[in-house]
Amino acid sequence: MKKLVPTIAGLTIAAGASITVMASSHREAPAIAEDQFVDNTDVYSFISPTNPDRLVIVADYVPLLLPQSGPNFYRFSDEARYEVHIDNDGDAKEDITYRWTFENHLKNDKTFLYNTGAVDSLDSPNLNVTQTYNLDRINENTGKKTRILSNAPVAPWNVGKRSFPNYETVALQAVKSASGVTSFAGPRDEPFFVDLHVFDLLGVGGAPTTDGVNVMSIVLEVPIADIAKGGIQPSSGDTSKSSVVGIYASALRPQIRILRRHHDEDDFGNMIQVSRLGWPLINEVIIPLGDKDKYNRSAPKDDVSNFGAYILDPEVPKLLNLVLGAGCPATPMGGRTDIVGLLSPNGTAAADLLRINITKGQTNAQSHFPNGRALADDVTDTLLTVACNNGGPIGDGVNANDKPFTTTMPYLASPASGNP
Amino acid sequence: MAKRVLMALTTAPLALVGCGSPSEDLPTEPPTSVTKVTSGGFTSPTDAVASPDGKTFYFAAYDDLKEPTIFRTSSAPGSAAEVLATSEPLQAPIGLVMSCDGKTLYIADMGNEIGAVFSIPTDGGAVTDLLVTGIVRPAGMAMDADCKTMHVTGRTEDGRPALFSTPIEGGAASLVYAGDPLVSPTGLHIDNDGVSWVMDHLAHGANGEGVLFAIPKDGSAATEVASDLRMGTPGGVSLTAGGGTAVIPTRDHEGAAQITSVNIATGEMQQLAAPDMLDPAGLRTARKAGVFAVVDSEAGAIYRAE
Numbered sequence: 001m002k003k004l005v006p007t008i009a010g011l012t013i014a015a016g017a018s019i020t021v022m023a024s025s026h027r028e029a030p031a032i033a034e035d036q037f038v039d040n041t042d043v044y045s046f047i048s049p050t051n052p053d054r055l056v057i058v059a060d061y062v063p064l065l066l067p068q069s070g071p072n073f074y075r076f077s078d079e080a081r082y083e084v085h086i087d088n089d090g091d092a093k094e095d096i097t098y099r100w101t102f103e104n105h106l107k108n109d110k111t112f113l114y115n116t117g118a119v120d121s122l123d124s125p126n127l128n129v130t131q132t133y134n135l136d137r138i139n140e141n142t143g144k145k146t147r148i149l150s151n152a153p154v155a156p157w158n159v160g161k162r163s164f165p166n167y168e169t170v171a172l173q174a175v176k177s178a179s180g181v182t183s184f185a186g187p188r189d190e191p192f193f194v195d196l197h198v199f200d201l202l203g204v205g206g207a208p209t210t211d212g213v214n215v216m217s218i219v220l221e222v223p224i225a226d227i228a229k230g231g232i233q234p235s236s237g238d239t240s241k242s243s244v245v246g247i248y249a250s251a252l253r254p255q256i257r258i259l260r261r262h263h264d265e266d267d268f269g270n271m272i273q274v275s276r277l278g279w280p281l282i283n284e285v286i287i288p289l290g291d292k293d294k295y296n297r298s299a300p301k302d303d304v305s306n307f308g309a310y311i312l313d314p315e316v317p318k319l320l321n322l323v324l325g326a327g328c329p330a331t332p333m334g335g336r337t338d339i340v341g342l343l344s345p346n347g348t349a350a351a352d353l354l355r356i357n358i359t360k361g362q363t364n365a366q367s368h369f370p371n372g373r374a375l376a377d378d379v380t381d382t383l384l385t386v387a388c389n390n391g392g393p394i395g396d397g398v399n400a401n402d403k404p405f406t407t408t409m410p411y412l413a414s415p416a417s418g419n420p
Numbered sequence: 421m422a423k424r425v426l427m428a429l430t431t432a433p434l435a436l437v438g439c440g441s442p443s444e445d446l447p448t449e450p451p452t453s454v455t456k457v458t459s460g461g462f463t464s465p466t467d468a469v470a471s472p473d474g475k476t477f478y479f480a481a482y483d484d485l486k487e488p489t490i491f492r493t494s495s496a497p498g499s500a501a502e503v504l505a506t507s508e509p510l511q512a513p514i515g516l517v518m519s520c521d522g523k524t525l526y527i528a529d530m531g532n533e534i535g536a537v538f539s540i541p542t543d544g545g546a547v548t549d550l551l552v553t554g555i556v557r558p559a560g561m562a563m564d565a566d567c568k569t570m571h572v573t574g575r576t577e578d579g580r581p582a583l584f585s586t587p588i589e590g591g592a593a594s595l596v597y598a599g600d601p602l603v604s605p606t607g608l609h610i611d612n613d614g615v616s617w618v619m620d621h622l623a624h625g626a627n628g629e630g631v632l633f634a635i636p637k638d639g640s641a642a643t644e645v646a647s648d649l650r651m652g653t654p655g656g657v658s659l660t661a662g663g664g665t666a667v668i669p670t671r672d673h674e675g676a677a678q679i680t681s682v683n684i685a686t687g688e689m690q691q692l693a694a695p696d697m698l699d700p701a702g703l704r705t706a707r708k709a710g711v712f713a714v715v716d717s718e719a720g721a722i723y724r725a726e
Contacts (some may be wrong), residue, residue, distance in 0.1 A: 145624045256514075258511075258531060263533055268604065322617070
């Protein structure tokens, strides 16, 4: 989206605008940075590239994972809940929740090995450490919970070529379908592309710092009618509040954890939300340090009252001007209502929800941020350009993922190997 | 945070309706007001109980040094709490129950290796480990009508969520009920007919998560009484005299604190707003006074409802 030229500061400039970059929501708040396994990093949503009647939602967790992270490779927490919430009537309150809960399994506790030989399938006896999950759908208006998948397998870690001669063949066995819903959970190549040198006083230079790292992904593909208000996909041309759905992902942990000297820890009590995300970069660079943990604990319906001031008068343009002389105009009287407008399409309540048009006739090609979010969308550039609003595009010099995405479940690229 | 409609219970456990015999020992009506009793000097209170006459509250919390502590306070609004016991052997006190005569406080503690049940005289003294066996991670407690037996929620040694009974002197616990549909039982009330009323955070009932179960004395079943109860940790429940109404501290779908009264026969729910509270939890009634002790675990305060 931009023409990049080098600058004397080692930065790149697009059409007269300075450049910066952020990581979407990786380790973005103090509390969640200490609880990596439930750190929600990104949410994507797009119309299925193969079936326009279906919607794909990707929720990524556990950021910046080194492929060679053995012997205890990354996984989902078996004490947490991972959830995707959908608002289908525009009031910023969830109407439908999909919930993944995980369980760990160990075949042989007398070895330190994740796998005791080459693994050619998820059922391989050599695959020593495994996870399964249950997927539930909760109608938040009636409280009804429906079990969609029971004991579905999580794709294993890509340990290396000796352990997984054909890793992707094994991993794709973790794509499971039931009741018209398709689900995948497991490690994938980190789809978010960024130069993390930004946190050295915006010292970016187009370095693809998230190349070669993995993330734990949950991918859901559902019939649009399953999530639409009243169970009916809106007609083409519908511009009502229910013509879009608002999506956010979250993770929850039990309220109390007790560590024991000689026994496993106990997690206990009410489930507390510890991480959430709709749009990229909101909690990363819009919400200040003093409120980042609060953001992760709060609900989108309260975003205006809790955090509206940060949206109306964001820090990012001021920082761009201060450090890079980007020429971002001052916040206008009344604040950045243009950004609020993007967060409240078709008259929906303003909130940090990833909203996407679900009317009939929508196609995958139309699913680009902020109408949903495609895996390849350069949201950093988009949001920086919107935030600065100086009339020119702003980018970071990292414009694409290092691996191509696919057109079939789970859509994300195969995770980087621990021993390629 | 959701928009569920509170629905009248259509599957009321008719066999259990009214099984709490009429008694002068409990408040006859659900509370109509909530007033702060004490705050300051402690954080993260878990459970609270009232003396039989309702004039004194006892509660478990953490003192300013973050040591687990049992506090005592007058139940009058604006009172100051005093320390009854602190630190070892207490680790993570989470459930309390008062002896019928008001002279002994029993404590379910989830700390140490598998948890423990302690006792302490209400006029002060040493904390005693009752050496209860068979209960892992004790959570909620209730005193039987015979005043000689306690019921305790927790887990079995093989990890199943469960309800136990144990003599007040301690020793081996007896399993009353274990397994589904219980998931994470905490708060507990036992009525005069021996029916246990159990709060469960994670059980999912007909109307949503957070369920009140009724378990008869013989442990033959766990029957869902009400669901979609967004309770704090630990869950709290007390029945009014006659067993007609369960009083439960909850939050509404917007997160606002309230005291919910559930008509056991019809499932109808009524809410008393508690706007000063953040996260209401453990609740217990006085045995002979119309007052309930309630904790606000997040704000660090003790309230009285009456």
